[in-house]
Amino acid sequence: MNAAMMLAPRTGGLAALALVVSLAPLTFPNAYFYDVAVNALFNAVVCVGLNLLVGYGGQISLGHAGFFALGAYGSAILTGTYGVPPVAALAASAAAVGALAFVVGRPILRLKGHYLAMATLGIGIIIHIVLKTESQVTGGPDGIGVDAFTVLGLAVAGDKAWYWVGAGLLVFAVWISLNLIDSPMGRALRAVHGSEVGAEVVGVDTGRYKVLVFTLSAVFASVVGSLFAHKNGFITPDIGSFFRSIELVTMVVLGGMASTFGAVVGAVILTLLPQLLASFEDYEAMVLGGIMMGTMIFMPKGLLPSLRAALKRRRAAA
Amino acid sequence: MTLLRIESLSKEFGGVHAIEDLSFVINPGTIHSIIGPNGAGKTTLFNLITGVYTPTSGRILLDDHDIAGKRPFELARLGMSRTFQNLQVFFNMTALENVMVGHHLHLDRRFLPSLFRLPAIARRDAEARAHCLELMAFVGIGRYGDADAASMPYGALKRLEIARALAARPRLLLLDEPAAGLNATESREIDEVIKKVAATGVTVVLVEHDMKMVMGISDHILALDYGRKLAEGTPAQVRANQDVVAAYLGAH
Amino acid sequence: MFAEFLQYVFAGLTSGAIYALAGLGFAIIYNASHVINFAQGEFIMIGGMSTATMVAAGIPLPVAAAAAVLVTMLVGVALEKFAVEPAKGADVTAIVIITIGASIFLRGAAQVVWDKEFHALPAFSGETPIAVLGATLMPQSVWVVGVSMAVIALLWWFFNRTLFGKAMLATSFNRLAAQLVGIGVKKVLMVSFALSAMLGAVGGIVVTPITFTNYEAGIMLGLKGFSAAVLGGLGNGLGAIVGGLVVGIAEALASGYLSSAYKDAIAFVIILLVLFFMPSGLFGKKGTDRV
Ligand SMILES: Nc1ncnc2c1ncn2[C@@H]1O[C@H](COP(=O)(O)OP(=O)(O)OP(=O)(O)O)[C@@H](O)[C@H]1O
Ligand SMILES: [Mg+2]
Numbered sequence: 001m002n003a004a005m006m007l008a009p010r011t012g013g014l015a016a017l018a019l020v021v022s023l024a025p026l027t028f029p030n031a032y033f034y035d036v037a038v039n040a041l042f043n044a045v046v047c048v049g050l051n052l053l054v055g056y057g058g059q060i061s062l063g064h065a066g067f068f069a070l071g072a073y074g075s076a077i078l079t080g081t082y083g084v085p086p087v088a089a090l091a092a093s094a095a096a097v098g099a100l101a102f103v104v105g106r107p108i109l110r111l112k113g114h115y116l117a118m119a120t121l122g123i124g125i126i127i128h129i130v131l132k133t134e135s136q137v138t139g140g141p142d143g144i145g146v147d148a149f150t151v152l153g154l155a156v157a158g159d160k161a162w163y164w165v166g167a168g169l170l171v172f173a174v175w176i177s178l179n180l181i182d183s184p185m186g187r188a189l190r191a192v193h194g195s196e197v198g199a200e201v202v203g204v205d206t207g208r209y210k211v212l213v214f215t216l217s218a219v220f221a222s223v224v225g226s227l228f229a230h231k232n233g234f235i236t237p238d239i240g241s242f243f244r245s246i247e248l249v250t251m252v253v254l255g256g257m258a259s260t261f262g263a264v265v266g267a268v269i270l271t272l273l274p275q276l277l278a279s280f281e282d283y284e285a286m287v288l289g290g291i292m293m294g295t296m297i298f299m300p301k302g303l304l305p306s307l308r309a310a311l312k313r314r315r316a317a318a
Numbered sequence: 319m320t321l322l323r324i325e326s327l328s329k330e331f332g333g334v335h336a337i338e339d340l341s342f343v344i345n346p347g348t349i350h351s352i353i354g355p356n357g358a359g360k361t362t363l364f365n366l367i368t369g370v371y372t373p374t375s376g377r378i379l380l381d382d383h384d385i386a387g388k389r390p391f392e393l394a395r396l397g398m399s400r401t402f403q404n405l406q407v408f409f410n411m412t413a414l415e416n417v418m419v420g421h422h423l424h425l426d427r428r429f430l431p432s433l434f435r436l437p438a439i440a441r442r443d444a445e446a447r448a449h450c451l452e453l454m455a456f457v458g459i460g461r462y463g464d465a466d467a468a469s470m471p472y473g474a475l476k477r478l479e480i481a482r483a484l485a486a487r488p489r490l491l492l493l494d495e496p497a498a499g500l501n502a503t504e505s506r507e508i509d510e511v512i513k514k515v516a517a518t519g520v521t522v523v524l525v526e527h528d529m530k531m532v533m534g535i536s537d538h539i540l541a542l543d544y545g546r547k548l549a550e551g552t553p554a555q556v557r558a559n560q561d562v563v564a565a566y567l568g569a570h
Numbered sequence: 571m572f573a574e575f576l577q578y579v580f581a582g583l584t585s586g587a588i589y590a591l592a593g594l595g596f597a598i599i600y601n602a603s604h605v606i607n608f609a610q611g612e613f614i615m616i617g618g619m620s621t622a623t624m625v626a627a628g629i630p631l632p633v634a635a636a637a638a639v640l641v642t643m644l645v646g647v648a649l650e651k652f653a654v655e656p657a658k659g660a661d662v663t664a665i666v667i668i669t670i671g672a673s674i675f676l677r678g679a680a681q682v683v684w685d686k687e688f689h690a691l692p693a694f695s696g697e698t699p700i701a702v703l704g705a706t707l708m709p710q711s712v713w714v715v716g717v718s719m720a721v722i723a724l725l726w727w728f729f730n731r732t733l734f735g736k737a738m739l740a741t742s743f744n745r746l747a748a749q750l751v752g753i754g755v756k757k758v759l760m761v762s763f764a765l766s767a768m769l770g771a772v773g774g775i776v777v778t779p780i781t782f783t784n785y786e787a788g789i790m791l792g793l794k795g796f797s798a799a800v801l802g803g804l805g806n807g808l809g810a811i812v813g814g815l816v817v818g819i820a821e822a823l824a825s826g827y828l829s830s831a832y833k834d835a836i837a838f839v840i841i842l843l844v845l846f847f848m849p850s851g852l853f854g855k856k857g858t859d860r861v
Contacts, residue, residue: 060663062670107846113662114606118800119845121793122838133831176433183432183439184418184425184446187411191419194408197861198479201368201406202486203394203423212429242789246670253667258410285678292671296664297656361861370861402861 021167034159041166042224044267047251048173049220055257057213058193063124067218069240070097071225076146086149090226094219101218105211124245131237143236146229162231177260254295256302321346327376336362338545349516351524351532354542360525369393399488401479403495413462417450420485453481492523573704578826584711586818587718591773592795593810595766600805602762609673611792613770616642618783621775622689639771646767680785691778714776797841803851
């Protein structure tokens, strides 16, 4: 399989992704690695959703970890306290998060630039604080235990099983994302990024698409949050912290804004990074900050699009 | 019936009267030009008509219905479409995709079918692709199909905006200086395109500094200066108007 | 009843003064470059941490404070030189990510240079409370408010009475005008970061005796300063000061009368409400985007 084919979306891209996630376990040095890999897959799914908003739609969100956390806590509480079956809890949480995103999205996405950054950041922080404070329901800063994920009596147990759930979900998410951006809706969304007024005068209700994609990306985050809660068996409010929101945006930006596969690559790199830096734990924050600055200064389009541009240039030169 | 009626329209920007107490009508099926020196308020007028700005006072009626407070995309649904003096191209997309966004209103925009790319979506998209490629050829940029908009020269981008506006199938097409920055040959080609569009029954409102072009193709001309109407009439009438001549001489 | 209220107001004014300084820092940089510097809070942290370390090492407070302000200003200038300037012309999202990256970087660096512990600084003039109408006022609060006012006055003088200051204001409206009086945009940018860093450092130094400080202390202070700046209308200096005081007092009253756990959420609730109903802040100019 050559690189150009892999970089071309939908033709080879999806198949290549499926192949990579199927074969990746062969390279895992030990069972512990599955745990890291599942986190990478989960982050990748959130980032594929977030990239629709940030990369394609051009709207920043500094609060997406909040939606992730709401999904996680929704599942934890519904299954733990109320005995709702996990699949129903996941769906109910996703619906609630979607509804919340839809309602707050209207006024928020009228804002632009720094004001939008401020508003999304505020929503994320408020969610984080509520989760920390309402300890009667959420267990407070100490966190809350979560039951295993069962479907029709069958439990998803062990990191290997979760790996395949994550892999399947990622392939599905990427497929959805590729479909969407190549549809009239998706083109309208990208047009919003290109020129809002240019899109409006040919009939694109820019507000509607911004809210739709904000909601969609929040639902992505919520679903993954629910699964993460079950997989981990224990969650704390810090899964919804400001820092986590930033980390998610950084993954998208690093891999490549407006590139679905880029979002996946960015998520995988930033999830693996702390493992690689394990012996330099103290420097983790500096490295993350450095990556954020360096990417934006030297490679503002992100890894994959820059790579693709370089390939294109090479081919043109040949 | 008049297509568009402007009644004592005014727009003020912190003390600057960009448009002041302006009234005129545009009849269907005509080429209607708006001329005036730099800063006369032509672009502002376009922005008011297409809902990009809200008037300070006055009324704008489309088919005798007041369109006050309507957003640009709602007006597009009523058959308005336009190009911009300062390019508003989607530079993050290909040329063809730009035009396909123009066709947005005529495509299947349902959410769930889009997510799963149901056959209906794919089929309509393929048809739209072909149609938009035709439009690109029509305005003379057929060879740019899958090129990135960001890599196209200025003249091609001006035409790209026209193709995008046409893809919306407007009844009323507003062109803001479509020939600005083009050479003589290119200007003549744009001239041809406008005539062909008008021949299909589309009403064209044209802002243009190229007087040869304006005098050649317009049915009716409105001259503005400092946001006010200076003169109005056929090209011959406006050309003969002393105020218009004075305004242009004064400005240059 | 009233004494309690007054007590909350005192607390609110104290933290509000710090938010005002931070908000002003945002405003100055925003005016000069249309950059929102999310690392503003780190200036507060660096100012406080450096002073605390030096005082703990036996250096007299005034010397330590002056040195800390200088160090922070150097960090500010370095930030401008190496992170903001190279990204000139980048879109808002890119700038937001760069300055957040800088903030995370500085926080990480602080953790390496210092540690994760809290650092304290003795109050400048003792801890004997002053009784005011039944409420008590800590002398350090007077320092916070007094020093903030002095710094703000100094800034006012700089921007309104010196040629360079006036030119800096002019750049925010008109780049050409500034160049005409021989002041380059680059220099304006640099000075604006230095001034903002100075504001942050001063805030950090005076507030550390009350709140203590650690490597993470900058985040919340910075974000609340940002809310103050947005509340007042981005780029509006006076607005940022009023915004800071509003946020500080609202926070103190809410945590006193409603729930102290939600103290940190108040600033964001206010800012969301304001943005929903007044998208350009309390005192922001409403302009029409030119097309
Ligand atoms: N968004 C805006 N905010 C403030 N002033 C504006 C705005 N848009 C236009 N103006 C002012 O309104 C006046 C008319 O401008 P407009 O762009 O409509 O002129 P024009 O006739 O299109 O000129 P040109 O031939 O140069 O394109 C000018 O004085 C301009 O500065
Ligand atoms: Mg104009």
